[in-house]
Structure formats: structure tokens, C-alpha cells
Amino acid sequence: MKLKKLSDDKTILEILESQSPKECMEELGFYVWRQALNVEVLSELKKLALVHSELSGIRKHDGVRQPHAFRKAPFIIKLFEDGKIKELMNSFYGHEDWFITNHADLHTGALGNWHKDDGMSYGNGGYFEEPAYHVDNPGVFKIAAYFQDHNKFYDGLTIIPRSHRTKKIMAGGQLYIDSQKGDVLFFDPRLSHTGQRYAFPDAISSSAEDIIKTNKIPSDILGKDLKTPDRLDAIEKFQNINGVRSTVFFTVAENGHYSEVFAINNMKRQLQELEDGCSPYLCATQLEQLSSMGIKTIDNEDFFKKTFS
Numbered sequence: 001m002k003l004k005k006l007s008d009d010k011t012i013l014e015i016l017e018s019q020s021p022k023e024c025m026e027e028l029g030f031y032v033w034r035q036a037l038n039v040e041v042l043s044e045l046k047k048l049a050l051v052h053s054e055l056s057g058i059r060k061h062d063g064v065r066q067p068h069a070f071r072k073a074p075f076i077i078k079l080f081e082d083g084k085i086k087e088l089m090n091s092f093y094g095h096e097d098w099f100i101t102n103h104a105d106l107h108t109g110a111l112g113n114w115h116k117d118d119g120m121s122y123g124n125g126g127y128f129e130e131p132a133y134h135v136d137n138p139g140v141f142k143i144a145a146y147f148q149d150h151n152k153f154y155d156g157l158t159i160i161p162r163s164h165r166t167k168k169i170m171a172g173g174q175l176y177i178d179s180q181k182g183d184v185l186f187f188d189p190r191l192s193h194t195g196q197r198y199a200f201p202d203a204i205s206s207s208a209e210d211i212i213k214t215n216k217i218p219s220d221i222l223g224k225d226l227k228t229p230d231r232l233d234a235i236e237k238f239q240n241i242n243g244v245r246s247t248v249f250f251t252v253a254e255n256g257h258y259s260e261v262f263a264i265n266n267m268k269r270q271l272q273e274l275e276d277g278c279s280p281y282l283c284a285t286q287l288e289q290l291s292s293m294g295i296k297t298i299d300n301e302d303f304f305k306k307t308f309s
């Protein structure tokens with residue numbers, strides 16, 4: 001089954017084009033800024049991410065994930081260098097008092113499955129400490145920057161628009177975001193989404209179909225859940241053709257009950273995952289670098305300092 005692409009979905013595109021990012025976020029649970037980031041910087045970050053994944057991070061979903069990445073893989077701070085994310089967030093929030101929560105996951109070569117980022121799958125009301133699907137604006141949001149294009153194969157982000165208002169994960173029609181390097185994908189942590197689902201995803205474009213033919217990829221591995229060792233073989237085949245996928249997901253917030261509770265619990269989870277007694281704060285040089293770019297961090301927030309003293 002071929003998924004619907006964002007660039008083909010007239011209804012969603014009309015909403016994205018006619019409403020403000022904030023209104024779209026509230027109604028649909030996501031927004032996309034096309035071609036907002038410097039692609040050369042993203043290519044450089046990808047090279048660094050690939051090296052980093054050989055040295056650090058947690059092996060998961062057939063790839064490597066580095067939690068607490070602003071501290072553990074600080075080269076990603078370069079994302080903010082051109083001031084674009086700051087500009088987008090100032091305008092989205094309508095003020096300059098938003099901050100990064102120190103949550104960032106750097107993924108290299110990882111597959112994904114359907115989930116929400118609100119921590120509900122871990123039980124106990126998740127990061128919000130309660131099912132928060134009645135809340136219009138949680139104040140806390142996710143930014144995803146992919147370090148390569150995802151418009152040839154279904155290997156990028158697939159979402160379920162409007163699913164941020166229900167506990168259910170498979171809560172409606174799936175929409176594939178056919179993103180290009182430089183796009184900023186922005187979403188509510190309650191939105192149902194998945195990264196690359198299949199070891200060898202289906203082709204979107206006819207050029208990708210040609211690639212599949214030229215490389216004699218058997219049709220029975222395309223867009224399928226495979227078991228090891230077939231899965232590992234299919235991953236290798238896809239990576240040989242398309243390169244290793246790498247991406248960073250991080251969290252921004254403004255003050256408010258839901259965002260503060262979320263940020264604290266989300267940080268606790270990152271620290272548990274790391275199992276190395278790591279500090280929730282950033283290092284002095286990282287803070288200086290961010291501050292010189294005008295990016296505020298959770299390190300200076302009283303509610304955070306009270307929890308992690």
C-alpha cells in the first residue's frame with residue numbers, strides 16, 4: 001500500500017497554507033517549514049553523526065540513538081548557528097522566552113515503529129503525568145531535522161494528523177512527510193508518528209523504482225516487516241543504495257504546567273537510559289555557545305533547578 005504524501009494531500013495543504021503555524025499545530029498537531037535550514041550545515045552534521053554513532057549512543061531499532069545529544073553530541077548545536085530556528089520559534093511562540101529542554105535524540109541508521117513522544121507507553125500518565133489529550137496547547141513541541149532527503153522512498157517521517165488529541169495511536173489516516181534536507185518538521189509530542197518503518201521501504205518516485213529495478217531488489221522485501229536475518233540483509237541493501245539515515249529530534253518549550261512537567265520527566269527518562277550518572281545540565285562551553293546564538297536552555301529555569309539540584 002502506497003501512503004498519501006503531504007505534497008499530494010490538498011485538504012492538509014490548504015490548512016497549512018491558510019493558517020498560522022500555531023493554528024495548524026493546534027488543529028493538526030504538526031507544521032512543516034520547507035527549506036528553512038542550511039543544507040551544507042546539515043551535511044556536515046550528518047558526517048559527524050555517523051562518526052559519533054561508532055563511538056557513543058545506545059544500539060536500538062537496528063541503529064544507534066544518542067539521548068541527551070546537546071550534551072553528548074554537542075556538534076548539533078551548530079543547528080542554531082544561522083539563527084533560523086530562533087526566528088521560527090520566536091514567531092511560533094509569539095515571544096522570545098521559549099527554551100530548549102535539553103532533550104535531543106540523535107539517530108543514526110535506526111528504524112521506527114508507531115508511537116507518541118508523550119511517554120504514555122511507559123505508563124503512569126507519561127511525561128505529562130496524566131493523559132493530556134484534552135489540552136489545546138501543551139507549550140512543549142518537537143523539532144525534527146533530517147540530514148538527508150526523504151522524497152524518493154518512504155523512509156522519513158509518517159504521521160497521523162490530529163492524533164494529538166487522542167490516546168489511541170492508530171487514530172486515523174496516515175500521512176507521509178516527503179521532506180527534503182533543510183525542512184524543519186515540527187510536531188506536538190502527543191502526535192502519533194513513525195520514522196522509517198521497513199528495512200527496505202517502498203519507492204515514492206519513478207526514479208526510485210528504477211533504482212530498485214537496476215539493483216534487482218526482490219519485490220517481496222519492499223515495504224515489509226522482516227525478521228532477522230532477512231531484515232538485516234534488507235537494511236544493508238537499502239543503505240548501500242540510499243546511504244545511512246541520520247536525524248536529530250529535540251524539544252522546545254515555554255513556561256507552563258504541562259511543558260514543565262513534561263520536560264522534567266522527559267529528562268529523567270534520558271538520564272535513566274544513559275545509565276552513566278550524567279548531569280541533566282549542559283556543560284559551560286555548550287551553554288556559552290548557545291547563549292551567543294541567543295538560544296535559551298532549561299538550565300536557567302527555576303522549576304528545573306528545583307528538581308535537579
Ligand SMILES: O=C(O)CCC(=O)C(=O)O
Nearest residue numbers: 105107112194195196249
Ligand atoms: O527516526 C525517525 O524518523 C523518528 C524518530 C522518533 O520518532 C523519535 O525520536 O521519537
Ligand SMILES: [Fe+2]
Nearest residue numbers: 115116117193
Ligand atoms: Fe518519536
